[in-house]
Amino acid sequence: xxxxxxxxxxFKLDEVREALSALGVQGMTVSEVKGYGRQKGHTEIYRGAxxxxxxxxxxxxxxxxxxxxxxAVVEAITNNARTGQIGDGKIFVxxxxxxxxxxxxxxxNDAL
Amino acid sequence: MKNAMTWLxxxxxxxxxxxxxxxxxxxxxxxxxxxxxAIAQAAPAPAATPAPAQSxxxxxxxxxxxxxxxxxxxxxxxxxxxxxxxxxxPGLALFYGGMVRKKNVLATLAQSFxxxxxxxxxxxxxxxxxxxxxxxxxxxxxxxxGVNYLLLGPMGLNATTMLAPTxxxxxxxxxxxxxxxxxxxxxxxALADRMKFSxxxxxxxxxxxxxxxxxxHWVWGGGWLGTLGALDFAxxxxxxxxxxxxxxxxxxxxxxxxxxxHDNMAPHNLxxxxxxxxxxxxxWFGFNAGSAVTxxxxxxxxxxxTQIATxxxxxxxxxxxxxxxxxxSVLGMIxxxxxxxVAITPASGFVDPRGALIIGIAAxxxxxxxxxxxxxxxxxxxxxxxxxxxxxxxxLGAMLTGAFASNAINSMSKGWLxxxxxxxxxxxxxxxxxxxxxxxxxxxIILKVIDMFVGLRVKREVEIEGLxxxxxxxxxxx
Numbered sequence: 001x002x003x004x005x006x007x008x009x010x011f012k013l014d015e016v017r018e019a020l021s022a023l024g025v026q027g028m029t030v031s032e033v034k035g036y037g038r039q040k041g042h043t044e045i046y047r048g049a050x051x052x053x054x055x056x057x058x059x060x061x062x063x064x065x066x067x068x069x070x071x072a073v074v075e076a077i078t079n080n081a082r083t084g085q086i087g088d089g090k091i092f093v094x095x096x097x098x099x100x101x102x103x104x105x106x107x108x109n110d111a112l
Numbered sequence: 113m114k115n116a117m118t119w120l121x122x123x124x125x126x127x128x129x130x131x132x133x134x135x136x137x138x139x140x141x142x143x144x145x146x147x148x149x150a151i152a153q154a155a156p157a158p159a160a161t162p163a164p165a166q167s168x169x170x171x172x173x174x175x176x177x178x179x180x181x182x183x184x185x186x187x188x189x190x191x192x193x194x195x196x197x198x199x200x201x202p203g204l205a206l207f208y209g210g211m212v213r214k215k216n217v218l219a220t221l222a223q224s225f226x227x228x229x230x231x232x233x234x235x236x237x238x239x240x241x242x243x244x245x246x247x248x249x250x251x252x253x254x255x256x257x258g259v260n261y262l263l264l265g266p267m268g269l270n271a272t273t274m275l276a277p278t279x280x281x282x283x284x285x286x287x288x289x290x291x292x293x294x295x296x297x298x299x300x301x302a303l304a305d306r307m308k309f310s311x312x313x314x315x316x317x318x319x320x321x322x323x324x325x326x327x328x329h330w331v332w333g334g335g336w337l338g339t340l341g342a343l344d345f346a347x348x349x350x351x352x353x354x355x356x357x358x359x360x361x362x363x364x365x366x367x368x369x370x371x372x373x374h375d376n377m378a379p380h381n382l383x384x385x386x387x388x389x390x391x392x393x394x395x396w397f398g399f400n401a402g403s404a405v406t407x408x409x410x411x412x413x414x415x416x417x418t419q420i421a422t423x424x425x426x427x428x429x430x431x432x433x434x435x436x437x438x439x440x441s442v443l444g445m446i447x448x449x450x451x452x453x454v455a456i457t458p459a460s461g462f463v464d465p466r467g468a469l470i471i472g473i474a475a476x477x478x479x480x481x482x483x484x485x486x487x488x489x490x491x492x493x494x495x496x497x498x499x500x501x502x503x504x505x506x507x508l509g510a511m512l513t514g515a516f517a518s519n520a521i522n523s524m525s526k527g528w529l530x531x532x533x534x535x536x537x538x539x540x541x542x543x544x545x546x547x548x549x550x551x552x553x554x555x556x557i558i559l560k561v562i563d564m565f566v567g568l569r570v571k572r573e574v575e576i577e578g579l580x581x582x583x584x585x586x587x588x589x590x
Contacts, residue, residue: 046376046377046378047378047483049487049493050488052375053376
């Protein structure tokens with residue numbers, strides 16, 4: 001089982017969600033987050049006063065899937081979240097030791 | 113039948129206009145009776161004058177000379193006073209409150225509200241006396257009024273003042289009180305987010321007595337600038353240059369806000385500011401048209417000039433910003449409107465609609481440049497642009513008043529461009545320079561004294577965490 005965390009541009013969320021649903025992903029967790037990557041922040045001016053924008057708003061998607069699905073999910077996120085501009089985000093894939101569905105007590109692949 | 117009605121209405125208006133002209137102060141003296149009817153129809157005076165209307169032959173000359181309370185004037189000045197009070201609470205409070213960060217909203221509202229209350233009481237105690245009564249010494253009277261109106265003692269039910277002979281002195285005192293309230297309250301724009309509330313209240317009190325009262329006396333109360341012939345219809349220098357200059361000195365003495373130039377200090381809720389600016393705009397008709405202190409032709413023209421200049425300034429700021437910064441910000445549009453209101457303040461009542469249009473356009477551009485670009489070049493933290501809008505707009509308006517004042521609009525005024533009186537520009541410059549220098553020095557001394565005894569600025573931790581919770585123990589959203 002793999003746990004996939006993707007940081008994407010907020011306006012790409014709908015496209016990514018639809019692509020993952022089409023793949024058969026059963027659920028996901030989405031959070032509004034702020035962060036920066038290699039491009040760092042930038043400086044803006046409002047009413048004559050400069051300020052640094054260090055953290056840009058992003059969306060974090062978290063999905064747990066069967067190991068054999070992981071590559072397809074990563075590819076779907078990559079294809080649908082990409083604009084080609086700086087700040088498109090990143091995807092992290094980690095292994096999962098255990099999954100439990102709280103209501104039924106099912107575990108691992110049965111719980112996904 | 114219709115003709116007869118029109119004729120009746122006109123006759124009535126002629127009589128009313130005659131009464132208003134006779135009753136009003138020198139502002140209306142140059143008005144020819146021939147042009148009175150059409151203008152007077154718009155005035156509320158006819159309904160208020162008890163005189164019989166059957167004789168259309170009444171002329172100003174036929175009316176008795178002694179000043180008498182005019183109910184139309186009084187009604188308008190009561191309305192104006194309430195409108196000007198509305199400019200500060202809630203107008204200015206919301207305008208500034210929306211522009212600060214969320215942690216300082218209540219502290220900013222408290223400044224407008226606190227200023228209103230402390231100044232009301234001080235104005236009653238001695239402020240009115242210092243600004244608007246005669247000093248028994250003629251030479252001292254050039255600079256400051258007398259003290260015999262302590263606690264408004266001599267102001268009985270039927271008292272009047274030569275400064276506004278057709279309304280009760282109680283109304284004139286109240287009207288001027290609302291000006292005395294908004295002027296110091298405007299300074300709060302420059303010191304936002306970082307001044308102690310205790311220091312602020314001391315500052316309001318001392319600044320009113322030692323800066324506002326003398327300057328109001330200089331221009332309106334019989335002092336040297338008024339004697340010199342300075343034209344300031346509703347307070348371009350007395351109110352706006354004065355408050356703006358004090359704001360500039362205060363933000364220089366206080367220093368920049370923690371995080372200025374690095375943290376985002378954008379307004380937390382511009383919709384509050386839009387409401388505030390709109391209330392200021394509406395209230396300003398009491399400010400400018402009310403400054404005629406009568407309900408006469410001058411008041412009507414002042415109102416028209418105010419509306420025209422305000423809209424023009426909002427547009428010229430908006431288009432300047434659109435050109436330079438690529439986006440017409442809402443904050444820019446409302447700031448432009450306030451800049452236009454400020455710049456037309458000294459001119460309303462002296463200029464015609466064409467003059468008002470030019471003053472408005474100039475105000476939007478100049479105040480945009482001073483609030484956004486000049487501030488950045490010099491690096492002072494005039495948080496909500498008290499200097500950029502009120503100081504620069506007030507000075508610009510005062511100078512342009514000298515240029516566009518028209519003898520055809522007000523017999524008291526002769527401007528440079530229309531009437532060829534270039535000397536007026538020099539007088540206007542004395543007005544601007546005198547107010548700027550005295551205000552800057554006075555404000556600096558007052559701030560230093562308060563700093564010595566109370567301390568001006570909140571602690572760094574307080575500033576970072578926010579003034580609302582630390583100074584007032586409250587938050588706008590819990």
